Amino acid sequence: MKGMITDIQRFSVHDGPGIRTTVFLKGCSNRCAWCHNPETFSLKPQLEFFPEHCIGCGRCFTVCPEGVHRMEHGVHVVKQELCIGCGRCADSCYSHALVITGRQVTVEDVLEQIRMDEPYYKRSGGGITLSGGEPVLQWEFAKELLKQCKEAGIHTALQTAGNYDFKYLKELLPYLDLVMYDIKAFSEDIYAKVIHGDRVRILANLKSLDGIGIPIIVRTPVIGSVNDSGQEIEDITAYLADLKNLVHYMLIPYHGLGKVKYDALGMEYQNSFYTPGEEQIQQLEKIAARQVQVYNIERGYING
């Protein structure tokens, strides 16, 4: 069983309880405009170019079968639209100016990395988290990985945004201890403008998930100029209010650290979002707390 991942992050402390290893799977069915992980949008390997690292050795020109690399007016130009993701140029680029994001791995490959930190999971109550992208898009790979982790007694968590047929998520649930479910917005307008996902399906899947009985943490990334209004948060939390298995709700402020990745991928970076201030976040948390238990990573449960 093989899957396409972008990274395996060890000592991950923000993706569930304890010390965890987070596996980032490639491919996303939402592709939100503010996403700071644009390298996870596509299911295929992609070439990243960091020109500041280029030493001008020219090796990439000779190994690329598609003519992606060109010298124009003394400048190394990368035609990413021609790239087939074969990785030959990146393999020969020792300065790391060219990097392939996305590699195909077996479940055993990932488990080997996961097992390295197993003693820390046991001590800290940690485990593994599948993130992305949208990990459920690679549900067969995810299922096998989660299954083997469960068999090894490793705590498992999934970060998902819910935009898929529920039957795929259902396949994973027997092997999950925790689901971290993103509701990025409630209003139809926001979905139409900046989220590619199916609003109705995302919201319905959350209710279906709740019916299974697995603990759920719902998160909303708060994006300045998109979903940072009190009404939006109130609408989301009203929808969450009757969930039986909601552990808590979290607001996660947007940050603009993804720009460098957009540049490296040759993608256009939409610069119209801003990071909401601490005061605004606290106000939104208060609004949310009227209906659900709200958790802040620095201040704990704000409902007391």
Added chain:
Amino acid sequence: MMTPSFNDRIASIKRTKLEFNQEKIDRNGTYDNDDHGWVPFSNPIDYEKVLEEKSGLCTGMEAVSRTFANYLDAHPVYIHPMSAFAGAWAGAAEVGGPWRPEHRMDEIEDECRRYNIQMRGIYAMNHVGGDLKIGLELGWGGLLKKIRYYREFNQPEVTEFYDGEERIVIATQNWIRRHVDYARAQAVTETDSFVRENMREIADMNEWLIENPPRTLREAMQFLTWFQSIDRMYFTNGSLGQLDELLRPFYEADIATGRIQDDDEVVWYTACLLFNDTHYSQIGGENPADGHDIASRMSFLILEGMHRLNIPSNIAFRVHDRLNEELMDRCVEYLFADGTGVCYSCSGGLNKGFMNSGYPEALARMRAKVGCNWTALPGIEYCLQDVTRICLAKPLLLSLEDLMETDGEKSMESLWERYSYHIRRSCEMIKDGLDWHLEYKHLNKPEIVLNLFAHGPIERGVDMSHGGVDIVNMACDATALATAADSFAAIEQFVVQSKRLSWEELYTVLQNNYAGAEEIRLMLKSTPRYGAGNTRADDWAKRISDLFSAIMSEPTKNGHKVLPGIFSHGSVFMHGKNLPATPNGRYDSDPISHSADPDPGFLPGGGTAPTAKANAVAGVTCVSGNSTPLQIDIDSRLAQEMGGREIIKSYIKTFNDMGGTLMNINVVSKQKILEAHKDPDRYPDLVVRVTGYSAFFKSLSAEYRQQVVDRWIAQG
């Protein structure tokens, strides 16, 4: 004036400490070693140096003890008006060196340079742990009586040893007496009522302590203050050992009698002791008989004093299976609050290692953290740790040279065979030096201070380094493990397996320091690194560590044990300057890797992960009782988050479970460390644990600051 609160007093001595630090920098420039507690007095100390007639040097017990006594006689007095204690030291006296010509081991110096051995242990001293319980029970007067008793009882043909020890105790008493006089005079002239009363108390306390053992906690800590001052003056190193247990009986007695009614008073005492010096000490630990934890209220108060003062200090918390959870929790809380704090000495690896070296578990449990990286049995074990190092990278370059000079087969096996030969030669040079040291040290610079606080030297009339104590465990640390391991892996991948380079080409680019060969350098550097887990470099690191450990563990020619460890101290620049370009892509003279840590950015993609780093270090730790420390820098964001403290506690405990020996942690934001590096004056009180020791960040040289910054940058 109103009586200042205990916190006001602590704040006052902290302000003085910062002023002293600025004065030291203004006077001597930046310094990369432990801050210690020395006070920048206005004038140099004018003392008579006594020389041996025969050698014309200040060596041997007679000349050394007379000179040191002269130094103490000339040393100024110092009492901070807000301190609970008298005494401070100006710097180390120039005594006991160089060694007599017939005792110098100069003939192998060229060969040592060839092997990049810059610290041979020979000529060094201290780096052991005294048992301060001896002093607290006897006091200076009792120590004097003990010396006189055993001189009479043993009736040695030559009384030089006892005469010298007696001279030092008397000189110390005289120095204390001058403080008594000074405090009495201050008590008369001082206008501030608190200071006046404080001076009177200090005078009364020390008048008693000149002849008698301490009765109260304050007296006990004043005794320790005198000890650590003269210990530093004689040789700039030292430890207090299991500090909480030393002080617990005094604290409990004071509580029982009502002498102490406010624990904040004890916190003030502790802060004053730490203001006086950064002697190494331990809180928490194991009962020798059954391993239960020995932490007490005193452990918490020591920690509290460290936290409220928040200047460089060297207290270790002992991690073990039955540790005190509340004390550990407080340690991590203050680590998060202050950015630094205690280091974490781990029984998991230390006890197993000491038992592996042939000692019972009870003795392993008794060893305390008494130095930058080392533990020792206080007052029983002579070890000379942290002053002997071999370089693991230079022998690889010598091995390459060997291969190039012969027509024989060039392979990883033949390279390893030559490497093993050169590692053995490095170890032999260290061991011969240690034998030499144990033979002649006492004739040149005896352990004149620590002999008083050890079990045996006074009783036998024999220096601690020459049979005065029962256990002799010499030690040697290896450096540049990652540099060597990554180099072996690079050769294997690109010369042997993919044949992208020939042996000759590799040798040539190294000889030319990669000039015109940047692509080759980057190619070699791209080899999967030590620390990433299950890489060939990880295998090489383990193999190198095992080789060094096995060879170094063999007894010296004179039959002494040597405990191997892996530790570079902060000397990665010093050791790097004498090391040509290495096959891991490192340029000539660049720093070597730090201790057993993987190089920054060791994970694929250039990142790092604390778990990966801890796994790597635990995996290569020499199982000997010496230590292989792990240096970790945690972003302060974790400190602000719920559950962050639990995560760090779990992390430390897991390292202990895996056989780790010592963990040094800093917590600070990347932004702050970068700003402080750019403008050190902006954060004059920022304290960092450089390696085993802590220091004001501002006092470090630019290259040492860069070393700390590089670790943060590598975290991404």
